[in-house]
Amino acid sequence: MNTASSITVIKIGGGEGIDLAPILEEFAQRIAGGERIVLVHGGSHETNVLSERLGCPPRTITSPGGQVSRRTDRQTLDIFTMVYAGRINKRVVEDLRRLGVDAVGLSGVDGGLWTGERKTAIRAVENGRTVVIRDDLSGKVVDVDASLLHLLLGAGRTPVLTPPAITRDGVAINVDADRAAAMTASALGAGTLLLLSNVPGVLADPADPASLIGRASDPELVRAAAKGRMKNKVLAAEEAIAGGVGRVVIGSANGAGAIGRALSGEGTVFERITERVGA
């Protein structure tokens, strides 16, 4: 049996403009080579598209601190679940199986894989006023049932995970997939977490891809640079490192060899500061 640290968790974003085919092919090659990887995916862009088609355009909540999240009422959660756990999860599993991977798709609801806490009161800024929203079906993952993942990994199967999560009371909630991936990596004792999306990493200037911050050695600098959805990725990276993951890379999901490039440090790298014995 491999040691737990040989597990890698890879999150592939659900933003616009990500071509899944090359990265899933690279993923399959690595699984065939004996690597143990848990895949987590999002689905925000396709959720927005379906929401528009169904006549309920996506709405967002902006926190007083500037963090943007999806306003999730019951109807939105239904659409969200159809896209994340239905369409995208099963397409990814279908594609991976065609590539020879014994993939098993699960949402965080299944087996109570991702236990979440619902936000009972969300402070939001609307038209310049701060309001409190109490009926939102969103929250964050606070516990991961690693036993179900170990059961599947131990049987040579590859878990493919996606939101929603579920509260202890049994209510499905929208959670951020980057932070859920971070919690999963921590719970599995993963050595590495890759957060791959349609941007090359944390940019000092979001308009300039050349302004990539390669090493997150100054947390304040990285946090200040991260805008919009990148804020969640930086938070996820920091949570994973605090949870014992050795290395996190925020990098690009696009182009040939995206996984290999991220593993070799292309992107913004977060590392756990460890005592170096004999250095």
Place this chain on the structure above:
Amino acid sequence: MNTASSITVIKIGGGEGIDLAPILEEFAQRIAGGERIVLVHGGSHETNVLSERLGCPPRTITSPGGQVSRRTDRQTLDIFTMVYAGRINKRVVEDLRRLGVDAVGLSGVDGGLWTGERKTAIRAVENGRTVVIRDDLSGKVVDVDASLLHLLLGAGRTPVLTPPAITRDGVAINVDADRAAAMTASALGAGTLLLLSNVPGVLADPADPASLIGRASDPELVRAAAKGRMKNKVLAAEEAIAGGVGRVVIGSANGAGAIGRALSGEGTVFERITERVGA
């Protein structure tokens, strides 16, 4: 460890007018009482509703023999998967978890649970002419990976299964959930299969609920009476019995104690003819 024959497979239909709440509550009570049950569900009605909302109204194929099935192009399969594997599967899992069941939702694609064979040429009657359809993404389950189900059942978890299935080449296909449930029951060596829906069983006269055929002792009579979707249920029941399942009941999913009533023989009962020793 229980013997394999103590496993029950229950299929709950996805037709209009099924109230899931009471039957899921009864299901949860039975799981709490130590029964081992695998749940299979459909989603035809909600798929039709979403198809209409998305501007692609459902189309059907009528075989020369009068069997009606869903015309499934890639867009239809996407909608089908969103509803079956996304919305309904995760809602059922959410509801069951709230009721204390450690439910894990899986489609037939996941882990290659349901291997299907795609129909490469479907003969259909259109405007009185027989045509051949070659691009349909539908077929039937030919193999069930019982090992994944045993892995979950052995860990005290309850599988909740739904179409689509997947071909050996890795293509997701629409399959009939009743017949998939029958294949699952056979593969698990289940003692009992219940096919519960919005009708009380096979009716000699579909318009008259009092014309219920209680015992399927004359296969020709039952087959002749079954119309429309009921044809598939009768076929599923016969396939399950041929596959070694002891008893199949086609019954109602509605009303208090629907599972208990079906188990006690309310509905149309199919039984395996066994050698009676010492009778």
